[in-house]
Amino acid sequence: MYIYTSEQIKAADQLAEKRGMSTFSLMENAGCGLYHAICPYLSTNQKLLIASGKGNNGGDGIVLARYLKMAGFEVDLIFPLGEPKTGVAKQHLHYYEQCGFPVEEWNPNQTYDVIVDALLGVGAILPLQESLVEWIKWMKSMKATIISIDVPTGISSNSGVVDQNAIKADYTFSLHGYKPSRFLFPSSHFYGQVEVVDIGLPQKSNWRVWTEKDVQKSWVKRETNAHKGLFGTGLLIAGSHEMPGSAALAASSAMRFGIGKLTVNTTQHASAIIGPIVPEVTFLYHTYEELVRSEWKNRRFTCAAIGPGLDPTDDLEKLVTYLLKQNVPLILDAGAIQSRSYPRGEKPIILTPHPGEFSRLLQLSTKEIQENRIELASEYAVTHHVILILKGEYTVIAFPDGTGYINTTGNASLAKGGSGDALTGMLLASIEGNDCVKAAVLNAVYIHGVCSDEWVRKYSEHTFVSSDFSSLLPMICKSFEKE
Numbered sequence: 001m002y003i004y005t006s007e008q009i010k011a012a013d014q015l016a017e018k019r020g021m022s023t024f025s026l027m028e029n030a031g032c033g034l035y036h037a038i039c040p041y042l043s044t045n046q047k048l049l050i051a052s053g054k055g056n057n058g059g060d061g062i063v064l065a066r067y068l069k070m071a072g073f074e075v076d077l078i079f080p081l082g083e084p085k086t087g088v089a090k091q092h093l094h095y096y097e098q099c100g101f102p103v104e105e106w107n108p109n110q111t112y113d114v115i116v117d118a119l120l121g122v123g124a125i126l127p128l129q130e131s132l133v134e135w136i137k138w139m140k141s142m143k144a145t146i147i148s149i150d151v152p153t154g155i156s157s158n159s160g161v162v163d164q165n166a167i168k169a170d171y172t173f174s175l176h177g178y179k180p181s182r183f184l185f186p187s188s189h190f191y192g193q194v195e196v197v198d199i200g201l202p203q204k205s206n207w208r209v210w211t212e213k214d215v216q217k218s219w220v221k222r223e224t225n226a227h228k229g230l231f232g233t234g235l236l237i238a239g240s241h242e243m244p245g246s247a248a249l250a251a252s253s254a255m256r257f258g259i260g261k262l263t264v265n266t267t268q269h270a271s272a273i274i275g276p277i278v279p280e281v282t283f284l285y286h287t288y289e290e291l292v293r294s295e296w297k298n299r300r301f302t303c304a305a306i307g308p309g310l311d312p313t314d315d316l317e318k319l320v321t322y323l324l325k326q327n328v329p330l331i332l333d334a335g336a337i338q339s340r341s342y343p344r345g346e347k348p349i350i351l352t353p354h355p356g357e358f359s360r361l362l363q364l365s366t367k368e369i370q371e372n373r374i375e376l377a378s379e380y381a382v383t384h385h386v387i388l389i390l391k392g393e394y395t396v397i398a399f400p401d402g403t404g405y406i407n408t409t410g411n412a413s414l415a416k417g418g419s420g421d422a423l424t425g426m427l428l429a430s431i432e433g434n435d436c437v438k439a440a441v442l443n444a445v446y447i448h449g450v451c452s453d454e455w456v457r458k459y460s461e462h463t464f465v466s467s468d469f470s471s472l473l474p475m476i477c478k479s480f481e482k483e
């Protein structure tokens with residue numbers, strides 16, 4: 001499912017018009033599609049209100065009102081901001097009235113079971129005008145089910161910014177595709193349950209949601225004559241005296257997710273903890289300086305991950321600089337996420353910041369990051385030619401070619417120490433097990449989330465710990481394997 005900014009929606013409308021599909025027809029498609037999508041949530045004994053604004057969002061409300069009236073629903077159509085201003089909305093209102101349907105006056109004493117918010121869509125400019133605020137306050141006092149068309153009124157379409165009086169919808173039916181604010185913060189929490197309504201425009205956008213079907217299609221099944229050399233010889237530089245577990249979690253997830261061979265460069269103390277958990281790995285005990293000097297050439301590692309459980313030091317930075325020159329896939333996590341430049345090589349460089357780490361990288365507040373996760377991640381990925389995985393609810397995965405994806409799996413049980421380490425391990429394995437870099441990265445993120453979803457299907461979200469990935473992965477991976 002695709003994601004469109006308000007500018008892209010406007011451009012799509014203009015292109016459609018140029019090609020002979022009028023905005024009037026698109027609005028008809030929108031209203032009709034909305035009717036079919038919303039109907040299952042309504043019953044004819046409910047009293048419905050459609051509040052339409054002066055723009056085309058309001059126009060969609062007018063068409064929906066006609067379909068609902070024709071189907072026998074008890075609906076009042078009102079214009080709290082005044083009658084439509086756009087040509088197409090006016091045309092649809094004319095047809096609505098010609099069909100014999102009335103426009104009502106707002107009556108604050110009337111009660112409603114369902115209120116459809118067709119006030120503002122992608123054309124909203126915040127903050128909300130005073131004239132709207134009084135009406136929204138009344139609407140909220142109604143305790144009715146609230147259904148928003150396209151975007152809830154009072155939230156931005158492209159960013160996570162929310163007006164203090166914004167409508168919090170129970171359901172939002174988005175037209176043509178998702179809007180970025182569906183996956184940004186705090187706006188996403190105002191959408192309620194979201195469905196996309198197709199309005200007959202070709203789908204085209206650089207950004208979309210990665211789905212279960214995508215994982216199934218891109219899952220690589222092993223050949224019967226496979227050997228360990230085919231699935232990567234990874235180097236994981238992780239774990240310290242204070243944080244040995246981070247390396248154990250990354251290593252066990254990498255092994256479970258299919259890496260061929262894995263060497264962990266860590267401390268003696270950490271290896272005593274890692275070894276019993278992941279007996280499959282081998283160890284190196286080099287300083288960063290020693291690693292730079294010799295090990296790479298001797299060992300022929302085909303991929304590397306660095307950072308879990310490590311502090312950012314000058315020596316670590318020198319090692320990262322060295323690794324960046326080795327032309328192998330490289331995953332940079334935790335202590336290895338720092339501000340630096342990146343070479344434009346053919347092998348992927350993957351950064352996995354959480355919002356706090358990304359805020360330090362960009363020198364922006366976490367609030368600014370969360371409001372603009374998609375745009376900022378994409379800008380960073382394109383400018384630095386890296387793959388940027390911005391973790392958190394609706395993880396954003398931005399690629400250097402300007403494309404990007406939203407991951408919708410996962411839940412609050414992942415908000416615990418170690419879940420990022422497990423993801424780093426899974427990425428290391430995935431990148432070696434799939435020739436398509438995008439699919440490798442996206443599948444690792446998707447399945448990482450599915451593990452926690454599977455957990456909360458059976459157990460409390462409070463109880464998930466990152467060592468559970470190891471026991472969940474066999475079952476979850478099996479479910480994606482084609483027979």
Ligand SMILES: NC(=O)C1=CN([C@@H]2O[C@H](COP(=O)(O)OP(=O)(O)OC[C@H]3O[C@@H](n4cnc5c(N)ncnc54)[C@H](OP(=O)(O)O)[C@@H]3O)[C@@H](O)[C@H]2O)[C@@H](O)CC1
Binds near residue numbers: 023086121
């Ligand atoms: N391809 C698609 O997906 C299609 C989408 N379609 C639909 O069109 C919608 C976009 O329609 P749009 O461009 O007319 O803008 P819209 O959201 O109605 O807002 C403009 C109105 O809001 C007003 N207004 C603005 N800010 C305000 C504020 N703070 N407080 C109060 N008022 C404010 C502004 O007032 P003005 O500034 O003009 O006085 C103007 O009247 C889109 O979301 C979808 O529903 C389909 O019908 C066609 C195909």
Ligand SMILES: [K+]
Binds near residue numbers: 117118120151152
């Ligand atoms: K709306």
